[in-house]
Amino acid sequence: xxxxxxxxxxxxxxxxxxxxxxxxxxxxxxxxxxxxxxxxxxxxxxxxxxxxxxxxxxxxxxxxxxxxxxxxxxxxxxxxxxxxxxxxxxxxxxxxxxxxxxxxxxxxxxxxxxxxxxxxxxxxxxxxxxxxxxxxxxxxxxxxxxxxxxxxxxxxxxxxxxxxxxxxxxxxxxxxxxxxxxxxxxxxxxxxxxxxxxxxxxxxxxxxxxxxxxxxxxxxxxxxxxxxxxxxxxxxxxxxxxxxxxxxxxxxxxxxxxxxxxxxxxxxxxxxxxxxxxxxxxxxxxxxxxxxxxxxxxxxxxxxxxxxxxxxxxxxxxxxxxxxxxxxxxxxxxxxxxxxxxxxxxxxxxxxxxxxxxxxxxxxxxxxxxxxxxxxxxxxxxxxxxxxxxxxxxxxxxxxxxxxxxxxxxxxxxxxxxxxxxxxxxxxxxxxxxxxx
Amino acid sequence: xxxxxxxxxxxxxxxxxxxxxxxxxxxxxxxxxxxxxxxxxxxxxxxxxxxxxxxxxxxxxxxxxxxxxxxxxxxxxxxxxxxxxxxxxxxxxxxxxxxxxxxxxxxxxxxxxxxxxxxxxxxxxxxxxxxxxxxxxxxxxxxxxxxxxxxxxxxxxxxxxxxxxxxxxxxxxxxxxxxxxxxxxxxxxxxxxxxxxxxxxxxxxxxxxxxxxxxxxxxxxxxxxxxxxxxxxxxxxxxxxxxxxxxxxxxxxxxxxxxxxxxxxxxxxxxxxxxxxxxxxxxxxxxxxxxxxxxxxxxxxxxxxxxxxxxxxxxxxxxxxxxxxxxxxxxx
Numbered sequence: 001x002x003x004x005x006x007x008x009x010x011x012x013x014x015x016x017x018x019x020x021x022x023x024x025x026x027x028x029x030x031x032x033x034x035x036x037x038x039x040x041x042x043x044x045x046x047x048x049x050x051x052x053x054x055x056x057x058x059x060x061x062x063x064x065x066x067x068x069x070x071x072x073x074x075x076x077x078x079x080x081x082x083x084x085x086x087x088x089x090x091x092x093x094x095x096x097x098x099x100x101x102x103x104x105x106x107x108x109x110x111x112x113x114x115x116x117x118x119x120x121x122x123x124x125x126x127x128x129x130x131x132x133x134x135x136x137x138x139x140x141x142x143x144x145x146x147x148x149x150x151x152x153x154x155x156x157x158x159x160x161x162x163x164x165x166x167x168x169x170x171x172x173x174x175x176x177x178x179x180x181x182x183x184x185x186x187x188x189x190x191x192x193x194x195x196x197x198x199x200x201x202x203x204x205x206x207x208x209x210x211x212x213x214x215x216x217x218x219x220x221x222x223x224x225x226x227x228x229x230x231x232x233x234x235x236x237x238x239x240x241x242x243x244x245x246x247x248x249x250x251x252x253x254x255x256x257x258x259x260x261x262x263x264x265x266x267x268x269x270x271x272x273x274x275x276x277x278x279x280x281x282x283x284x285x286x287x288x289x290x291x292x293x294x295x296x297x298x299x300x301x302x303x304x305x306x307x308x309x310x311x312x313x314x315x316x317x318x319x320x321x322x323x324x325x326x327x328x329x330x331x332x333x334x335x336x337x338x339x340x341x342x343x344x345x346x347x348x349x350x351x352x353x354x355x356x357x358x359x360x361x362x363x364x365x366x367x368x369x370x371x372x373x374x375x376x377x378x379x380x381x382x383x384x385x386x387x388x389x390x391x392x393x394x395x396x397x398x399x400x401x402x403x404x405x406x407x408x409x410x411x412x413x414x415x416x417x418x419x420x421x422x423x424x425x426x427x428x429x430x431x432x433x434x435x436x437x
Numbered sequence: 438x439x440x441x442x443x444x445x446x447x448x449x450x451x452x453x454x455x456x457x458x459x460x461x462x463x464x465x466x467x468x469x470x471x472x473x474x475x476x477x478x479x480x481x482x483x484x485x486x487x488x489x490x491x492x493x494x495x496x497x498x499x500x501x502x503x504x505x506x507x508x509x510x511x512x513x514x515x516x517x518x519x520x521x522x523x524x525x526x527x528x529x530x531x532x533x534x535x536x537x538x539x540x541x542x543x544x545x546x547x548x549x550x551x552x553x554x555x556x557x558x559x560x561x562x563x564x565x566x567x568x569x570x571x572x573x574x575x576x577x578x579x580x581x582x583x584x585x586x587x588x589x590x591x592x593x594x595x596x597x598x599x600x601x602x603x604x605x606x607x608x609x610x611x612x613x614x615x616x617x618x619x620x621x622x623x624x625x626x627x628x629x630x631x632x633x634x635x636x637x638x639x640x641x642x643x644x645x646x647x648x649x650x651x652x653x654x655x656x657x658x659x660x661x662x663x664x665x666x667x668x669x670x671x672x673x674x675x676x677x678x679x680x681x682x683x684x685x686x687x688x689x690x691x692x693x694x695x696x697x698x699x700x701x702x703x704x705x706x707x708x709x710x711x712x713x714x715x716x717x718x719x720x721x722x723x724x725x726x727x728x729x730x731x732x733x734x735x736x737x738x739x740x741x742x743x744x745x746x747x748x749x750x751x752x753x754x755x756x757x758x759x760x761x762x763x764x765x766x767x768x769x
Contacts, residue, residue: 300686300687351612
């Protein structure tokens, strides 16, 4: 994170958001601005840049069109994301996360549009959807900080709909009062204390305030969290606070201060892929000494067809014909994956397990093709989507992993792919169309 | 409702063109033999019907050949160099589809060398179809957000005409393709023309809200195609298209290939075992002895289930796993 270098400024400038809110708002109306700004070398907070002349960074090409410049920016952005994770690492597949939302008065600030609170809610919903998509066996609980209390908003649940429902009612979550980090973390810790050792315990705090009012010493809380191997990540909306930084540093989490709307989203979504398990951190932080690997007992349910006679389900007591039968106690549940309400067995279906496999067997990153000279048989169109490649201009070097020809080659099957397919294959499909694996 | 139904739709057809399977399908000993020739003529009629239903409808055809997947036709750009000569008696788009598809198939089939036939590259064709749909649903300047782009083109769908049996090594890629289809809101329809039911494609159709149809009367192929697969998914809600009801979602254990109801899963690599084991055979993770004892006491005495007809997960996870790189230190 190159946030660090900037963050100390904001400690002194924390009054600025309210003062300069207006000017910044105007500047951020350009939709492309977030992206363009991130390109700029010296990154500034939204409120510091009263008017960023985002149009200065975009250069017209010979014909006066902006198309090329915009595409170039976006392509580079995408490539950068792909270049990062290449090595094989062991990841936590079964995750438990408590999302702590700041619901204090400071969330009503307007330095993020429309307000910090509204933006946080919106991103939180997107985050939950994406998180469950990538971590089908995970569970999320939601805790709010307001009026100096920790408030349970959503119970720990493996069903995205439940979590989204708890985040959907804006009126119920109306910010008020002061936040209390200690109370909220204690509450989150309590709801994760019973979890088995092989699952991860994570806390994600979205913190908009610059103060916390705690009933005791928060460093004690931090110590307990370190002992029980809870990983705390903080996304701050205002400025860096010493305690937030310490929370995430000591527990192996991530810390970031959001500079603008786009950066806020980036910080959140960085936490979506399953975290790598580092041996060092685990040894340092393992108070109990228990290894995190374990065998888990799981049940594979029988799916009842839509035409079966209706019966009551164990989870909601609704009369339904479709459902899944727990293989151990034969109770009927509505949806999987879940823990059986009667016997507590973890119920999953094989597609849920398969959904996690792509984290374990990723696609090799494609190489950017610099020139066409050594490829006699190279094709004129993308191997996957048959889009013709742009006419070759042979004056290119690979910059930031970006091919001047817009071609990316699989190291295994030596087929060429276009930029869009490159991103699509690595982000979504996780399977190379050329090699078929 | 009308406005939704009236929207143009996109269809990607994946043809499974394994010479061996088509030879088997054409044998006269079958109850309803179907040769590849008659299959193609019925297929082309179906494709023409799709193009003819609506002027804006788009079509792409992919072929899965042994060890190779090829795009045979798209309506967005010409794949063959010389367009077919105009014929006063045929509608040009129909003629374009017919000649392009047959010419491309002939070219690919001629290129197949005699000898051992590698399995059909169904996965390649499927991922290509997804990439193609991704490309046409996203305008070239749009963001990376897939969900936003899918509103531009309603109802993209993929129809797989399958004759080959399941390939156990393609389990993970096919599941990955299914999940990306879900993300792109693509419906996958499957028509099994010859051979036994494929579990993977059943799951594909089920998970993407498509329909899986096993062809009982192969001579009535065109009728099946037109009745079940021609209407876009929005219209199908009204039509009650036949759907698969029983899908096997149980898993097979990696150790004995038994189907298990209650299994034991390695927390590192998600391998499934039918009994508690001390060491994971896939990623070599050692499990704590305490947990083993606890699980053994909880374990119901496992009655050996009959082996699964189509080994589902058996070889799905490659043995050369990268998950081993960081085996657990501090574990004896």
